[in-house]
Amino acid sequence: MSHDPVITTTNLKKRYKGSAEEALKGITLTIRQGEFFGILGPNAAGKSTLIAILCGIIPYSAGEAKLFGRNISQNSDWLKSRFGLVPQEIALYPSLTVIENILFFGQMHGLYGKKLKSKANESIKTFYLAEHKNKILSKCSGGIKRRVNLIAGIIHEPSLVLLDEPTLGVDTQLRILIFDYLKALNKTGTTILYTTHYMDEAEQLCSRVSIIDHGRIITDGKPAELIAASPGCNDLGHLFLNLTGTELRD
Amino acid sequence: MKKYAAILKKEFLQIVRDLPGLILLFLMPAAMLVIITITQENQIIGTDSGMKILLVNSDSAALGNTIEEELKTNDHFTCRVFESEKEAQRAVSEGRYQILLMVPQGATATIQQLAREHASDTANTGNMDAGKLSGVTILYDPAVMKIYTEMLVSSLQMIIESTAIKVYMESYTEALKASVSDQMDAYRQELAMTDFEKELPDFPGRQQVISSIRSGIRNQAHKSLKINLPGNYSGAERLVTIRAGEAGDHTRLRRFNLLNNNVPAFILFAMFFIVVPLAGSIINEKLLGTKDRMMTLPVTRLAFFSGKITVFLVVCLLQFILMIGIGRYFLPLVSHLPPLSLDVNILALIVVAVASSLAAIGFGLLIGTVTSTFGQAAPLGSVLVVILAVLGGIFVPNYMMPDAIRTISIISPLHWGTDAFFSIFARGAGIGTVWPQLLSLLGFFGISLIVVVYVFTKRK
Structure with missing residues (x-):
């Protein structure tokens, strides 16, 4: 497996319109x-x-950002087809069924016919959705929605998966299922970028982490090395609080 | 194409699964069409209209000039004078003006001649020869509702008749004066002969002759003046013939009734009513995060919108068919109105229906794009539709509006649509006539789509 950079950012800055900071x-x-x-x-x-x-949902204000060696401002279909996004919110169509949502996002990723069907069935099986697949999404539980939200971002087997707090509001059982799935996916060579509030998740899953606060990286490295380098910290949670403090944020 | 088909399917499933919303889309405009048409059937409409009248005054004498002055100073009309009869007829048949009054050359002279003949002692006032009378023509826009044309024609008839009587009486009085004076002179001449016997020589039987002549003169002195008073005519139809009819090519004109007016109007209203669900669908995409998610997928912006456009185009065309069906089959059952005639240019009808649908879709997309919540989109969209509908002549015909409102109304896409439908239903128009409205509708859709695609996908 090559270790080419998949994501590279250099002095990346973003200021929202009308925001002072x-x-x-x-x-x-x-x-x-x-x-x-x-x-x-x-x-x-x-x-x-x-x-x-x-x-590519929002533009950056300064610096540089590349995916697979290409500047992301190109916003090309080539780039878009190589990554999958699993957003924090359930970005699905509530009036469609579980299977209709999965098939729709598969088609949007360029999967059709037998390949689409096989991928959809595989995902349904992996995430235990067979008995729910014909249910209208709005009538499904949060756990089912969260699973479909995940499938919609990975059904096309991208080289890079970006997950924005994918375990938000899920129970322990589902969390374990998601972890196992992501670990297996990573073993196949898929690069995963994972954001979370849960330090135990990061410690368990991530080969490397960056802790960011107020728009800056305050530390990065392998979890075990970071913990070892911080006296008095026996896990990532302690290290995180040491670095970011206890002050409440927005 | 496959992605387009997938988006289309997704949009279709979303709309058919919102059954109450879908039913309301059809039910509400249909209910309005039925209720308003039945209400209007027996409505008494005021006479204070703001209609535009065209005058072609080829007479340029007392009758024509007085009518022109009357019309220009009448608060109920806006009068404009045209030189060319042909141009004026076209302006009315295309609906730019509601009525045309044509006063022919020599109209005043004909009335004056008539007055002179009546005033002369030899005139026979018993039977007028219609061929000798002045013929004034009134032509009206076939798309104007009958109640308004009848009201206008009747008002114009009164103006024409009273003006004709005035012109007639002036000429008659003048001619009568001359006639009386001539007769008096003649009698004076005759009476002047009373001393004739002095000139007569003596001859046998002279006295009998003188007596006979005197008796004749006496008889002459008792002869009354022959004065014909203008009391034989019962109205100005004896002075002016007024021909009223529809402007335009009569082979293409359709019999106008309330349905010709209301069905097209409510087709447009129904179509623009989709603003609420369409804008809602856009806002849903923003709030659910599917819009952002779609932007990360290899899908073009146009493909993203094309699904919505196609599905709502189908909805609009179904509304169109429903409204036509109500006008043709349902309303004649529940009212005294004849069925809506479809003896029109069907191609033009379909093209205008598609163009109007696209304009309505463009409007819905715009509202959905410029608003962020349902709370903003629902009142903004529905109130704007009502405002544009009022301006578009859905509730009150455009030609009945005050000038200022009528000028503003040209910004309403509903006005373009109803205008095109009126032309097809009432004026027998084809695509060749309604192309300006078609271009406006399609242009509105195109501009809306460009704005929507740009704003919707503009990254923060």
């Missing part, structure tokens, strides 16, 4: 192929802004 104040990072990379930070640290920029 920059949401990102010069983020520089490199994520290589096959990494399970965690972005950790308190609320309003800039995690979702970074993901939105990398996906």
Whole structure:
């Protein structure tokens, strides 16, 4: 497996229109192929802004951002077809059924016919959705919606998956299922960028993390090395609080 | 194409699964069409109209000039004078003016001649020869509701008749004066002969002759003046013939009734009513995050919107068919109105229906794009539709509006649509006539789409 950079940002900045403060104040990072990379930070640290920029949903104000060596401002179909986004909110169509949502996003990713059917069936099986597949999404539980939201971002087997707090509001059982799935996906060589508030998740899943606060990276490295380098910290949670403090955020 | 088909399917499923919303889309405009048409059937409409009248005054003498002055100073009309009869007829048949009054050359002279003949002692006032009378023509826009044309024609008839009587009486009085004076002179001449016997020589039987002549003169002195008073005519139809009819090519004109007016009007209203669900669908995409998610997928912006456009185009065309069906089959059952005639240019009808649908879709997309919540979109969209409908002549015909409102109304896409439908239903128009409205509707859709695609996908 090559370890070419998949995501590269250099002094990446973002200021929202009308905002006095920059949401990102010069983020520089490199994520290589096959990494399970965690972005950790308190609320309003800039995690979702970074993901939105990398996906091309919002433009950056200064610096540079590349996916697969190409500037993301190109916003090309080639780039779009190589990554999958699993957003924090359930970005699905509530009046469609579970299977209709999965098929629709599969088609939008360029899957058709037998391939689409096989991928959809595989996902349904993996995420235990067979008995729910014909239910209208708005009538499904939060756990089912969360699973469909995940499938819609990975059905096309992208090289890079960006997950923005994918376990928000899910129970332990589903969390374990998602973790197992993501670990297996990462083992196949898929690069994963994962944002979360849960430090135990990051410690368990990520090969490398960056902790960001107020739009800046305050530390990055392998979780175990970061913990070892911080006296008095026996886990990532302690390290996180040491670095970001206990002050409430937005 | 496959992505377009997938988006189309998604949009279709979304709309058919919102059954109450879909029913309201059809039910509400249909109910309005039925209720308003039945109400209007027996409505008494005021006479204070703001109609535009064209005058072609080829007479340029007392009758024509007085009518022109009367019309120009009448608060109920806006009068404009045209030189060319042909141009004026076209302006009315195209609906730019509601009525045309044509006073022919020599109209005054004909009335004056008539007055002189009546005033002369040899005139026979018993039977008028209609061929000798002045013929004034009134032509009206076939798309104007009958109640308004009848009201206008009747008002114009009164103006024409009273003016004709005035002109006639002036000429008659003058001619009568001359006639009386001539007769008096003649009698004076005759009476002047009373001393004739002095000139007569003596001859046998002279006295009998003188007696006979005197008796004749006496008889002459008792002869009354022959004065014909203008009391034989019962109205100005004896002075002026007035021909009233529809302007335009009579082979293409359709019999106008309330349905010709209301069905097209409510087709447009129904179509623009989609603003609420369409804008709602756009806002849903924004609030759910599917819009952002779609932007990360290899899908063109146009493909994203094309699904919505196609589905709502089908909805609009179904509304169109429903409204036509109500006008043709349902309303004649519940009212005294004849069925809506479809003896019209069907191609033009379909093209205008599609163009109007697209304009309505463009409007819905715009509202959905410029608003952020349902709370903003629903009142903004529905109130704007009502305002544009009023301006578009849906509730009150455009030609009955005050000038200022009529000028503003040209910004309403509903006005373009209803105008095109009126032309097809009432004026027998084809695409060749309604192309300006078609271009406006399609132009509105095109501009809306450009704005929507730009604003909707503009990254923050």
